Amino acid sequence: MQHYKYLIVGGGMTADSAVRGIRELDRTGSIGLISTETVGPYDRPPLSKALWKGKALESIWRKTADVTGVELHLGKTATRLDAAQRRLIDAEGTEFMYERLLLATGGSPRRLPFGEGSIIYFRTVEDYQRLRALTQERERFAVIGGGFIGSEIAAALAMNGKHVVMIFPEPGIGALAYPADLSRAVTQLYRDKGVEILTGTSVEGVERRQNDLSLHLSGGHTVSVDAVVAGIGIVPNTDLARDANLEVSGGIVVDKSLQTTAPNVYAAGDVARFFNPALNERIRVEHEDNANTMGRQAGRNMAGAGESYTHLPSFYSDLFELGYEAVGELNPRLQTVSKWKEPYREGIVYYLREGKVRGVLLWNVWEKVETARALIGGGRTFANGELDSAIAM
Numbered sequence: 001m002q003h004y005k006y007l008i009v010g011g012g013m014t015a016d017s018a019v020r021g022i023r024e025l026d027r028t029g030s031i032g033l034i035s036t037e038t039v040g041p042y043d044r045p046p047l048s049k050a051l052w053k054g055k056a057l058e059s060i061w062r063k064t065a066d067v068t069g070v071e072l073h074l075g076k077t078a079t080r081l082d083a084a085q086r087r088l089i090d091a092e093g094t095e096f097m098y099e100r101l102l103l104a105t106g107g108s109p110r111r112l113p114f115g116e117g118s119i120i121y122f123r124t125v126e127d128y129q130r131l132r133a134l135t136q137e138r139e140r141f142a143v144i145g146g147g148f149i150g151s152e153i154a155a156a157l158a159m160n161g162k163h164v165v166m167i168f169p170e171p172g173i174g175a176l177a178y179p180a181d182l183s184r185a186v187t188q189l190y191r192d193k194g195v196e197i198l199t200g201t202s203v204e205g206v207e208r209r210q211n212d213l214s215l216h217l218s219g220g221h222t223v224s225v226d227a228v229v230a231g232i233g234i235v236p237n238t239d240l241a242r243d244a245n246l247e248v249s250g251g252i253v254v255d256k257s258l259q260t261t262a263p264n265v266y267a268a269g270d271v272a273r274f275f276n277p278a279l280n281e282r283i284r285v286e287h288e289d290n291a292n293t294m295g296r297q298a299g300r301n302m303a304g305a306g307e308s309y310t311h312l313p314s315f316y317s318d319l320f321e322l323g324y325e326a327v328g329e330l331n332p333r334l335q336t337v338s339k340w341k342e343p344y345r346e347g348i349v350y351y352l353r354e355g356k357v358r359g360v361l362l363w364n365v366w367e368k369v370e371t372a373r374a375l376i377g378g379g380r381t382f383a384n385g386e387l388d389s390a391i392a393m
């Protein structure tokens with residue numbers, strides 16, 4: 001049996017940030033980190049962006065093990081939590097005792113009910129390495145999904161000279177985040193770059209035929225490729241918390257100091273559902289800024305800081321030569337007001353509910369995240385036209 005003052009379940013960016021948050025206040029307390037992954041924490045965003053543009057794999061490692069007094073238990077999965085006894089057990093039956101526990105278990109890719117073993121569900125460095133190896137030998141790739149991961153992977157493969165077909169049920173790329181006209185423009189950009197796009201189409205089966213993979217599509221068509229990648233969302237890893245009777249509702253529920261409903265147990269990152277004052281609602285966020293900031297805050301609070309997490313996270317993405325940063329709720333079902341300096345290449349999209357800004361998309365507009373955050377947090381009601389000067393471009 002091992003005993004740690006601080007025990008962290010998860011080996012992602014949240015876990016790494018928590019380790020560093022703990023160390024800001026407690027320089028010596030023992031820290032244990034248990035992760036299913038066989039490598040230590042690393043930056044995930046480069047897996048679908050920078051690593052395909054020449055950045056070295058070595059650049060992604062967070063070097064968590066270098067932090068004094070941290071022990072990493074890699075390739076281990078926590079399977080049972082006894083919060084009353086402050087005890088955690090892994091799949092091999094090893095017991096860990098803790099004083100404070102953090103659940104930073106993130107999410108697992110949503111999977112299709114077919115094609116097991118033939119589809120790369122893109123989430124980890126291992127997935128990146130598998131796809132990268134395939135690109136050395138093969139030419140034709142299908143990407144299932146038109147959201148963040150699907151659009152980034154499709155661009156990465158196309159930029160590396162591969163033939164890519166994107167397949168998704170929505171009417172355009174990013175249709176669940178961008179207004180319809182912007183989604184159409186992005187879809188056209190991808191087509192101009194040589195990416196084949198099948199909108200309004202679902203994959204209904206994947207079959208291996210000698211060296212080919214055949215994708216059976218809604219509408220009766222079939223597409224043959226060498227490899228298939230899917231980015232169709234994630235499901236938060238809440239089983240451990242649910243089985244331990246912690247409150248779980250679309251994520252592990254935490255209070256403003258990031259404590260779960262069990263004493264001495266915290267949660268943060270992609271898995272945690274928290275109240276955000278600027279949006280005035282409970283949210284769960286699947287982005288890097290939240291992983292870093294919330295992870296650090298959880299670590300500080302485990303070490304006794306007692307601070308509230310009030311941060312409104314931002315996020316970003318790269319699509320060929322375009323890129324953006326965004327804050328808040330990017331929901332195209334809200335009222336959207338677009339202000340373009342150059343249509344679909346440089347501008348700002350505001351997402352409003354009853355005249356109040358809920359989200360801001362900074363399309364090729366940089367260093368305005370704080371202004372956008374203040375705009376959402378300010379809670380002001382905007383009349384038509386008043387947004388012209390809300391954020392200067």
Ligand SMILES: Cc1cc2nc3c(=O)[nH]c(=O)nc-3n(C[C@H](O)[C@H](O)[C@H](O)COP(=O)(O)OP(=O)(O)OC[C@H]3O[C@@H](n4cnc5c(N)ncnc54)[C@H](O)[C@@H]3O)c2cc1C
Nearest residue numbers: 010011012013014036044045078106107269270286287288
């Ligand atoms: C390819 C890719 C590109 C991305 N690009 C961007 C981007 O451009 N911008 C942006 O803002 N965000 C991006 N994201 C999202 C961002 O990476 C995530 O928000 C972030 O990784 C969440 O970190 P996390 O530590 O909370 O969860 P995760 O990264 O999911 O880590 C969870 C960890 O917990 C481990 N684990 C789970 N259950 C157990 C268990 N029971 N026992 C032990 N270990 C367990 C997992 O193995 C994993 O190591 C991207 C994500 C991916 C996959």
